[in-house]
Amino acid sequence: MGASSTTSPKRYIKIWVLLLGLxxxxxxxxxxxxxxxxxxxxxxxxxxKAAIVASEFMHLNVEKRYIAYMLGTMVLLCILFYFxxxxxxxxxxxxxxxxxxxxxxxxxxxxx
Amino acid sequence: MSATQPIATTxxxxxxxxxxxxxxxVLGSEIVIFGGLLASYIMLRLFHGSWGAEAAHTNTVxxxxxxxxxxxxxxxxxxxxxxxxxxxxxxxxxxxxxxIGGGLIFLIVKGIExxxxxxxxxxxxxxxxxxxxxxxxxxxxxxxxx
Numbered sequence: 669m670g671a672s673s674t675t676s677p678k679r680y681i682k683i684w685v686l687l688l689g690l691x692x693x694x695x696x697x698x699x700x701x702x703x704x705x706x707x708x709x710x711x712x713x714x715x716x717k718a719a720i721v722a723s724e725f726m727h728l729n730v731e732k733r734y735i736a737y738m739l740g741t742m743v744l745l746c747i748l749f750y751f752x753x754x755x756x757x758x759x760x761x762x763x764x765x766x767x768x769x770x771x772x773x774x775x776x777x778x779x780x
Numbered sequence: 781m782s783a784t785q786p787i788a789t790t791x792x793x794x795x796x797x798x799x800x801x802x803x804x805x806v807l808g809s810e811i812v813i814f815g816g817l818l819a820s821y822i823m824l825r826l827f828h829g830s831w832g833a834e835a836a837h838t839n840t841v842x843x844x845x846x847x848x849x850x851x852x853x854x855x856x857x858x859x860x861x862x863x864x865x866x867x868x869x870x871x872x873x874x875x876x877x878x879x880i881g882g883g884l885i886f887l888i889v890k891g892i893e894x895x896x897x898x899x900x901x902x903x904x905x906x907x908x909x910x911x912x913x914x915x916x917x918x919x920x921x922x923x924x925x926x
Contacts, residue, residue: 742808746815
């Protein structure tokens with residue numbers, strides 16, 4: 669039942685070397701202090717690395733499609749939950765509403 | 781009385797082993813947990829310049845070492861899986877022990893890193909950035925442990 673991988677250890681080691689190379693790039697990128705480069709190298713490469721690990725090391729590339737569909741659904745739910753509520757948190761007012769709580773008076777570090 | 785095998789190992793509606801499917805469900809649920817946490821971190825980091833200044837106090841070397849350890853541990857784990865598939869029992873156990881060793885190294889490096897940061901006053905309650913920082917790592921350790 670399920671998929672069994674026929675990948676050789678050499679391929680796994682090649683993938684590992686690739687991941688280490690991406691790690692080095694993600695460490696060097698932010699040192700340039702260019703916002704776009706930082707976003708691409710720090711966050712973008714992290715997403716690429718996660719995709720490579722899921723595909724090659726966790727054998728998502730040989731698993732049945734149900735697994736990929738399930739994971740994709742989780743990502744969509746995460747996006748929906750976050751962006752559905754983020755504007756209320758990130759903004760102080762909108763077209764038809766404004767935040768009634770004065771966050772400066774809220775105890776604690778309201779403004780990070 | 782004859783021994784019966786548990787349903788989890790004998791029945792599958794999807795063609796995928798039930799235990800394997802359950803592990804994927806757990807991993808999928810972690811996408812929602814960590815996805816929300818990381819998305820919040822990214823948004824706050826982009827919209828609040830002070831977060832960048834706070835992040836400068838983190839230990840990049842320790843983070844890089846831990847990332848290397850995690851990647852290497854995942855390599856050992858997949859090699860253990862490969863050895864187990866080919867009935868190479870001793871090799872599989874050896875790789876699993878190496879994976880466990882990687883986990884312990886991760887905890888030691890994390891302990892040294894956090895000790896230094898806490899000694900400099902960067903605690904969980906110092907600011908929202910540091911709350912995120914410690915909470916995300918603690919959740920990762922807790923889920924990996926479980």
